Ligand SMILES: Nc1ncnc2c1ncn2[C@@H]1O[C@H](COP(=O)(O)OP(=O)(O)OP(=O)(O)O)[C@@H](O)[C@H]1O
């Protein structure tokens with residue numbers, strides 16, 4: 001049974017654009033995916049595609065002006081705001097995108113100890129710091145006294161001492177040390193092998209493919225494909241959606257072919273398929289209607305032409 005099931009999730013923000021004018025911006029739509037225990041599902045998409053919002057919707061930490069539609073089930077039961085609060089940091093843990101999530105005024109050892117749920121907090125914190133190569137004096141430091149890599153490892157420690165059944169790792173944005181990115185993905189694999197379900201959010205298809213079982217490809221606030229990781233091979237012809245194939249082909253070890261154009265902003269989405277304006281295979285029908293996600297060859301794709 002899946003540990004996490006996201007079904008037709010949409011997120012909108014209400015914004016005031018003047019004293020009396022209010023607009024609603026839909027930033028996530030029709031998002032569906034599931035994660036099984038012991039499995040890593042990588043969420044891949046460029047900046048602004050909705051990856052962090054999905055994580056925040058699952059955890060119930062979206063800002064107050066956000067409206068959520070659709071259902072999220074954890075361990076077979078629908079998540080309500082009350083249940084999200086009860087599970088957050090316990091059964092469902094986040095490795096946040098930024099080290100700014102650490103409390104700047106609290107020693108990091110104490111922050112990790114406060115996340116421990118079973119066993120002796122001091123012992124569990126020490127074990128986690130050993131596992132993630134944080135020296136014995138690291139626990140007494142404040143976040144600003146740690147290097148970026150060490151702070152990331154403290155975040156992973158805090159997420160793992162909780163013994164969560166579902167881990168959501170929101171990877172640091174590019175520009176941060178690639179070695180740290182690699183390290184985080186390997187840590188996630190270890191946790192999945194111990195039985196946790198992992199949602200691994202990443203810009204970096206290549207590093208995610210090292211550890212993921214399945215890949216969800218996001219574009220402009222929706223999922224366009226859900227594929228087994230092993231479909232990302234050779235010329236990409238096993239993939240179902242033109243955008244997934246384009247991402248694959250854009251990798252340096254493949255043809256390094258960039259895709260012309262850019263991802264549309266939430267306020268300027270095309271009426272039909274969101275990828276149609278950049279798609280080589282687009283026809284008039286693609287611009288007429290938003291395609292639904294459909295099952296295809298052991299995966300799913302949101303494209304009327306996909307075979
Ligand atoms: N509080 C907010 N109010 C209005 N729009 C928002 C808000 N938070 C996020 N958005 C918009 O929602 C979209 C998705 O944002 P999100 O942070 O999920 O992207 P992301 O895929 O995580 O990007 P990155 O890889 O840069 O972290 C973006 O267009 C962003 O501008």
Ligand code: NI
Pocket residue numbers: 051052053097170
């Ligand atoms: Ni993000």
